[in-house]
Every structure is written in structure tokens, then in C-alpha cells.
Amino acid sequence: MSKIEIKNVYKIFGDQPSKVLPMVQDGATKEEILEKTGHTVGLDNVSLSIEEGETFVCMGLSGSGKSTLIRHINRLIDPTSGVVSVEGTNVMDLDQKKLIEFRRHKMSMVFQRFGLFPHKTVMENVGYGLEVQGQKPEERNKTAMEKIEAVGLTGFEHQYPNQLSGGMQQRVGLARALATNTDIMLMDEAFSALDPLIRSDMQKQLIDLQSELKKTIVFITHDLDESLRLGDHIGILNGGRLVQVGTPIEIIMNPADDYVEAFVKDVNRAKVIKAKIIMTPANSSNNVDKSNLIKVQEDQFLDEFLPKVVCSNANCEVVDKSGNVKGYLTQKELSKALTKEHMADAAKSSK
Amino acid sequence: MGKYKKYILYSLYLAAFVWMVVVAYTGSKYRPESVSILFTDLSWLGNWPKWLDLPLMPYLNEGFDKLIREYGMFFEGINNFLLGLYTDMKNFMVGLPWPLLMIAVIALAYFASGKNMGTTIMVAFCVFFLGFLSPRYWDKCIMTTCIVVIGMLLCLVIGIPVGIMMARNKKVRNAILPILDLMQTIPSFCYLIPGILLFGLGAVPAIFAIFVYAVPPLIRLTDLGIRLVDTEVVEAAEAFGASKKQKLWGVQLPLALPNIMQGINQCTMMALAMVVIASMIGTRGIGDEVLLGLQQLNVGMATEAGIAIVLLAIIFDRITQSYGEKIQERTKTKKIKL
Numbered sequence: 001m002s003k004i005e006i007k008n009v010y011k012i013f014g015d016q017p018s019k020v021l022p023m024v025q026d027g028a029t030k031e032e033i034l035e036k037t038g039h040t041v042g043l044d045n046v047s048l049s050i051e052e053g054e055t056f057v058c059m060g061l062s063g064s065g066k067s068t069l070i071r072h073i074n075r076l077i078d079p080t081s082g083v084v085s086v087e088g089t090n091v092m093d094l095d096q097k098k099l100i101e102f103r104r105h106k107m108s109m110v111f112q113r114f115g116l117f118p119h120k121t122v123m124e125n126v127g128y129g130l131e132v133q134g135q136k137p138e139e140r141n142k143t144a145m146e147k148i149e150a151v152g153l154t155g156f157e158h159q160y161p162n163q164l165s166g167g168m169q170q171r172v173g174l175a176r177a178l179a180t181n182t183d184i185m186l187m188d189e190a191f192s193a194l195d196p197l198i199r200s201d202m203q204k205q206l207i208d209l210q211s212e213l214k215k216t217i218v219f220i221t222h223d224l225d226e227s228l229r230l231g232d233h234i235g236i237l238n239g240g241r242l243v244q245v246g247t248p249i250e251i252i253m254n255p256a257d258d259y260v261e262a263f264v265k266d267v268n269r270a271k272v273i274k275a276k277i278i279m280t281p282a283n284s285s286n287n288v289d290k291s292n293l294i295k296v297q298e299d300q301f302l303d304e305f306l307p308k309v310v311c312s313n314a315n316c317e318v319v320d321k322s323g324n325v326k327g328y329l330t331q332k333e334l335s336k337a338l339t340k341e342h343m344a345d346a347a348k349s350s351k
Numbered sequence: 352m353g354k355y356k357k358y359i360l361y362s363l364y365l366a367a368f369v370w371m372v373v374v375a376y377t378g379s380k381y382r383p384e385s386v387s388i389l390f391t392d393l394s395w396l397g398n399w400p401k402w403l404d405l406p407l408m409p410y411l412n413e414g415f416d417k418l419i420r421e422y423g424m425f426f427e428g429i430n431n432f433l434l435g436l437y438t439d440m441k442n443f444m445v446g447l448p449w450p451l452l453m454i455a456v457i458a459l460a461y462f463a464s465g466k467n468m469g470t471t472i473m474v475a476f477c478v479f480f481l482g483f484l485s486p487r488y489w490d491k492c493i494m495t496t497c498i499v500v501i502g503m504l505l506c507l508v509i510g511i512p513v514g515i516m517m518a519r520n521k522k523v524r525n526a527i528l529p530i531l532d533l534m535q536t537i538p539s540f541c542y543l544i545p546g547i548l549l550f551g552l553g554a555v556p557a558i559f560a561i562f563v564y565a566v567p568p569l570i571r572l573t574d575l576g577i578r579l580v581d582t583e584v585v586e587a588a589e590a591f592g593a594s595k596k597q598k599l600w601g602v603q604l605p606l607a608l609p610n611i612m613q614g615i616n617q618c619t620m621m622a623l624a625m626v627v628i629a630s631m632i633g634t635r636g637i638g639d640e641v642l643l644g645l646q647q648l649n650v651g652m653a654t655e656a657g658i659a660i661v662l663l664a665i666i667f668d669r670i671t672q673s674y675g676e677k678i679q680e681r682t683k684t685k686k687i688k689l
Contacts (some may be wrong), residue, residue: 074590104592115587119605129591131601180591 001088003216004073007062009046009082011068011240014039030239042068043079044240046097049059049231052183055210055217059224059263061153066220067112070186073218074107075099086184104133108177112189114169116161123157124329128182131219142177145312147175151205164224167198174202178209187219191226203229209280224263228252228272248272269338270303278302278337279318279327293317298326300336309334375405419548430550433501437554440497445490452477452493456666459655464673474669477662488637488659495636495663498554498629499622503562506618510566511611514573515599524574531567539564539625557629557636565621567612574608577603612675619667623660637663 012020012033020039030041043065043094050056060066072075072084075091084091086106108129109115116125123144126133131141148157151171161169170190177185191199203226210217221227227234228248235245236259244256252272255261276298280288292314296305309316309331316329375384381401383389419426444452453475460474461467482489517524542563546556580603588602604611630638637659644653 071586076586076589100592100594103590107590108588109590111587113581113583115581117582117584117587117602117606128588132588132591132593132597139507176591186590303496 003049004218005083005085006049006069006072007047007083007085009069009072009079009084011042011065011072011077012039012080013042018340023081023207034310036060041065041240042077043072046082046237046240048242048245050216050218050236052216053214054232055219055230056345057219057221057227057234058223058237059234060229060237061222063239064237066222066237067115067188068240069237070188070220073184074103074109091191104129104180106182107131107184108182109186109187109188110173110177110179110190112192114161114166114173114193116169116172117174118161120162121158121160121256125161125172126157126175126179128176133180141178144175147179149173150178150209151175165198167202169195170202171205174206174209178213178293180284182215184216184218187217189220189222192221192223199226206230224267225271228267236263249274249277253277268303270306273337274298274303275300275305275316275318275329276326278333279316281327282325282334285328288330289315290317290328291322293328295319296319296329302334306334361635371405372403375403378406379404381466415545415548426549430555433550433555433558434553437497437501437558440501441494443479444493444497449482449489460666460670460673462676463670465677467606467673469507470669470673471583474666477666477669481659481662483658484655484662484684488640488656491635491640492663494554495623495626495638495660498600498626498634498636499559499561499667502558502565502622502625503615503618505558505562506566506569506622507615509562510569510614511573514570514611515577515604516632517570518577518603518605527570531570534563537565539628543629552633554634556632557626557634560629561622561625564625565618568617568621572610572614572617575606576607576614579610580606608680609675612671612679616668616675619671620664623664623667627660 008023010024011017012024014020014037017039020033020037023037024033024041024044028036030044032037033041046065046069048056058066058069064076065261069076072079073086073091075084075094078092086175089102091102117128120128123141126147126174127135127137127144128158130143135143139337145157150156151174153168153171153175156164156168161172164172170193173190177187187324191202194202207216207230219227219230221230228251231248233245234248234251236243236251238259244260246254249272251260252264252267252269255264275296279298292306294308294312294314294316296316296318298318298320305316307330308314313331315331317325318329319326320326377404381404383392383402447455456478457471457475461471464470481492489613502512512525515547519525543556543560546559550556550559584602584606585598588598593601626634626636627638627641630636637656640656641653643659644650644656
């Protein structure tokens with residue numbers, strides 16, 4: 001069973017969403033609905049499942065409904081129709097009391113503009129989730145200190161949020177989400193408000209933390225590079241519709257429609273494609289020049305060994321972890337993989 | 352359903368209009384002998400006809416009499432309570448030696464402003480100058496202060512919870528907003544008179560008038576302050592499983608406090624403004640000096656008392672304002688020290 005299951009969820013904003021729902025279900029587009037009824041379609045028949053321990057990235061431009069989607073998971077927003085179930089319980093069945101318990105113990109959230117409490121110190125902010133659970137100050141401060149340490153903010157625990165830089169504030173947000181030790185973490189454009197260097201830093205920190213904690217993370221972003229870097233699976237939303245779900249490679253290699261294609265057009269492929277994906281398998285590599293070879297791991301990304309290949313003008317031997325030769329890479333395959341035309345061909349042939 | 356709602360509303364308006372015309376017509380002494388005359392003799396179209404006069408006044412008077420007859424005990428209870436509170440407070444403060452009271456006020460300003468010397472000296476100057484203006488003013492200022500303080504407490508006790516309810520519930524807000532508009536636009540004399548009838552002459556109707564006049568800004572600013580709290584911060588509290596109570600006390604109220612303090616400050620200023628008007632219904636205090644000056648065309652007397660009121664206002668303003676600033680500082684910013 002999946003950790004989080006979203007089934008046929010519709011969300012319509014306006015005065016009478018239930019009246020507009022049939023129109024949306026009959027396939028009217030967002031623009032038509034807005035023009036005819038003045039209602040805004042937030043989500044249009046979204047179904048997806050998120051497995052335990054994976055990072056699921058939900059991507060789309062602003063207004064595509066990604067923030068709406070993530071708020072359905074902890075029911076900050078109620079769906080107009082459809083089912084959202086977490087660990088098998090339908091969140092719509094929870095009454096007010098159970099919902100509060102559910103939010104306290106099942107999931108935590110990180111916000112785009114941090115959502116920190118300006119009147120509380122860093123430590124009080126981090127301990128907030130525990131405070132509402134009713135933990136005693138000594139206990140929750142101890143946990144809070146651990147998490148503050150984990151995100152590298154030791155020494156700032158008695159500062160107020162507005163005394164910290166954006167990156168540090170988001171670390172506080174992250175620590176606050178970690179403090180309640182929930183299985184699921186919802187991250188709503190968590191790094192979008194940060195400048196690129198700090199963002200990359202935070203991404204690395206999240207990856208490191210995740211390799212240790214193995215939480216189920218739902219991550220929202222409008223940045224493709226970020227989603228490719230963090231996501232085990234990526235879902236792409238457009239105008240409230242989920243247009244494609246897949247692993248980063250699937251998205252890059254087989255964009256489902258023009259929208260996704262436009263998205264992946266400018267991506268740095270060398271950072272996403274692994275050696276094993278474009279190699280010529282060992283058994284059909286008779287005409288590969290094997291005189292000048294560089295050894296690369298099959299799981300390495302192209303950009304990790306590309307400079308070496310260019311400098312030495314060599315071909316690559318792709319090996320797995322135990323050193324068995326799996327295939328070969330010549331400059332031909334590399335150049336093909338890195339040019340856009342090839343990707344379009346690949347997409348066509350796969351269709 | 353939504354479409355029909357509009358038409359139902361329109362037809363209700365129409366019904367009310369027809370009812371009013373019928374009531375006005377049938378209740379009037381001046382109505383013509385029969386309705387048919389109206390169609391043959393069109394002279395009534397020239398001036399507003401005498402028979403088209405809704406007898407609202409007798410209705411209201413009747414209703415008010417009934418209110419006093421049936422709920423008089425209730426108002427009497429309120430009256431006794433407020434009057435007792437006022438008398439005790441006034442007697443206590445008047446009984447104190449004046450230097451002691453002066454020191455107490457200065458100390459209050461000192462601690463409320465977070466030991467800010469500038470504010471304290473300003474307040475000290477104003478307090479001293481009050482007595483300096485005229486020896487009579489000291490006791491009168493105490494009376495006025497007592498009325499204002501009790502009126503304000505009443506505003507706080509009722510205004511802040513109402514503001515919170517408005518911020519939480521749109522329906523409550525829609526119901527209360529027109530009442531606030533009414534309270535702010537209706538001329539104060541209109542509720543001073545019923546105030547006298549309900550509570551008699553003196554301090555209590557003044558407190559009642561202060562409440563009606565000064566509570567709307569407090570309610571509005573409480574409501575606004577809570578709704579202006581960053582939605583993401585409120586969402587964060589919800590996402591971590593804060594109950595409504597935890598959200599209100601832990602997040603919304605502390606962050607709305609600067610606005611609420613502003614409301615309290617506004618409330619105080621309006622209360623002081625009301626005190627002068629209330630002197631016309633026999634409320635004792637610094638306001639009746641102004642009234643006396645006015646009645647005797649004694650410009651100096653009125654101005655002197657006016658200055659005293661301004662000084663009193665400055666004292667109130669500085670103390671409440673600086674307390675608000677202090678809270679803001681504590682809850683929001685501390686300068687980055689590097």
C-alpha cells in the first residue's frame with residue numbers, strides 16, 4: 001500500500017464549487033470554467049500515489065495547483081471531490097479532534113516564506129510542534145537543540161527569526177519540521193525563496209538528511225533542476241491537471257506533451273543522465289575502439305566524467321559496482337545524448 | 352439558489368416599503384377621506400404629503416418605555432455596579448495626597464514605557480501642569496480619569512472578544528460591521544438621552560456613552576489585526592496541529608497585539624473626547640469646566656479647561672502608546688547585533 005494515495009481529486013475555488021464540478025468532470029478547461037462561472041479550477045482529476053521513503057517532487061509553474069495539492073494532504077484545504085488517504089486513512093473522514101492529532105503526529109510542513117513565528121526564538125520555533133502536543137519545556141528544548149544542531153544552527157537558538165538570513169530561516173523551518181519526527185514531510189516550495197548558492201546548499205543538506213532519515217517527502221517546486229536533483233519520482237502539473245508522473249529520466253527522455261517538453265528543453269542533461277542509460281551494451285560493442293578507455297561507474301552522471309573524456313579524447317568503459325564491464329560509451333553516444341535533437345528523436349521513437 | 356436569493360431580498364424590500372406606506376397612511380390624521388381622491392386630485396405630488404409620515408417616534412418611545420419597565424432591574428444592577436466602582440475609585444484617588452498620586456502616575460509611565468526617560472519626563476510635566484493650571488482641576492481630572500478608565504475597561508472586556516469572534520467568523524463579521532457603522536455615525540446626543548433614562552444623571556451614562564463611542568475602533572482594529580497575521584504563519588500553526596485555542600493565544604493574538612494596542616490607544620482618545628460632551632448630561636469632571644466657560648462666554652476659562660483635557664490626553668496617550676511599543680519590541684524585532 002502506498003504511503004499517500006490521492007484519487008480523482010478535484011478542487012474548485014469559488015462560491016458554489018459543487019455546481020461547477022460536473023462541468024469540470026466533463027472536461028471543460030480551466031479557462032472555460034473561469035469565463036463561464038467565475039470559478040477557479042485548482043485541481044482537475046489528480047490521482048497519484050507516493051511510496052514510503054521516497055521523495056516525490058511535484059512540479060509546475062505558478063498557478064498550476066501544486067501548492068493546492070500539497071495542502072490537501074494535511075487537509076489545510078478540503079477537496080471538492082475525491083479521496084486523499086494517508087497510510088490507508090481517508091483524511092476527509094477525520095473529525096476536528098482527530099485531524100489535529102493526525103497533523104501533530106503524521107506529518108510536518110515546511111513553507112515557501114518559512115512561516116516562522118516572529119515572536120518566538122529559534123528554539124521555541126523548532127519546538128513548536130512539540131509544544132502544541134503538550135510536551136514539557138525541558139523535553140522539547142532538548143529535542144529542539146538536537147534538530148538545531150542537525151541543520152547547523154548551533155549558537156543561534158536564542159535569536160529571533162528576523163535576525164537570521166533567509167537560508168538560516170529556512171533551516172529553522174526544516175528543523176521545526178524534523179522536530180516532531182513525523183514520517184511524512186511536506187515541503188511547499190521550501191527553497192524557492194533562497195538565492196541559488198544557498199538553495200543548492202539546502203538541497204544537499206536535505207539529500208544528506210534524507211539518506212539518513214528515509215522519510216516520505218512531498219516536495220513542491222517550479223525549478224526543474226531542483227526536482228531532478230531531489231526527486232525519486234516527479235509529477236508535473238499544468239493548469240491543475242497532472243500531465244506526467246515518472247522518474248527524472250523518464251521525464252527527460254519521454255516528455256508526455258509539449259508542456260513537459262518545453263520544461264525539459266533547457267535542462268542540463270549531463271547532470272541527469274547516467275552512463276548506463278546511453279551506453280552501448282557490451283555484447284553489441286564489436287566496432288568500438290577499445291584502445292584508449294576510461295573506466296566509469298554505471299550510476300555516474302555524465303557531467304562527472306565528461307571533462308575527462310573530452311581532455312583525453314578517449315572512449316568509456318562502463319562498469320557496475322563489482323567491476324564487471326556492462327557496456328561502452330563513445331563520443332558519438334555522448335554528443336547524441338547531450339544535444340536536444342537527439343532527445344526529440346528518442347521521445348518520438350518511444351511513442 | 353443564489354440567483355433566487357437576490358430576488359427574495361428585493362421582494363422583501365418591496366414588502367417593507369408597501370408596509371411602511373400603508374402604516375403611514377392609515378396611521379395619519381391628515382389622510383384624505385378615501386384613496387380614490389388621490390387619483391383625481393394630484394396636488395399631493397407637489398409637496399411631500401402630510402399623510403405619508405411613518406409614526407416611528409411613538410413606536411420608539413413606547414418600546415423604550417417598555418424596555419425600562421420590564422428590564423429596569425437589569426439596568427439598575429449595571430448602574431449600581433458601575434457607580435460603585437466609580438465612586439470607590441474616585442474616593443480612593445481623591446483621598447490620596449496629591450504628591451503621592453503624582454508619583455504613582457509618573458512611576459506607571461516609567462515602567463509602562465520600558466524605563467524610557469523621555470516619555471516619563473513628558474508625562475511628569477503634564478501631570479504637574481494639570482494642577483498648576485488651576486487647583487480645582489486636580490480633583491476634576493481624577494473624576495474624568497476614573498470615568499475614562501472604567502469606560503475603557505468595559506470596552507476592552509467586550510470589544511476584544513467581539514473583535515476575535517469577527518476575525519474568526521465571516522458571518523459574525525457581516526452581522527457586526529453594520530452595528531459598528533451605526534455606533535460610529537449616530538450622533539452622540541441620540542444615545543446620551545436614552546443613557547440618562549436608563550442610568551440616571553452622572554457618571555454611568557457617561558461610561559455608557561464612552562462605550563458606544565469608543566468601542567468600534569477597538570473592535571475593528573482587533574479584527575483587522577488578527578486577520579492581517581501572515582496566512583503562512585497561521586497555516587504553519589495549523590499544519591503542526593495547533594488547536595483553535597493554541598492558534599489564537601500562541602500565534603494570532605501575540606502577532607495582532609500591535610494593532611490591538613493601537614485600538615486601545617484610539618479607544619482612550621475617543622473616551623476623553625466623549626467626556627466633554629457627557630458633561631452636558633451632568634457628568635462631573637474636567638468637561639464641565641469647558642461647558643461652564645461656554646455658557647458664560649468665558650474664553651479663558653474654556654481654553655484653560657481645554658488645555659487640561661489635552662494634557663490629560665497626552666498622559667493617557669503616552670502611557671498606552673509606549674506600552675504598545677514595548678510589547679511590539681518584545682514580540683517582533685531586536686536589532687541584529689554583530
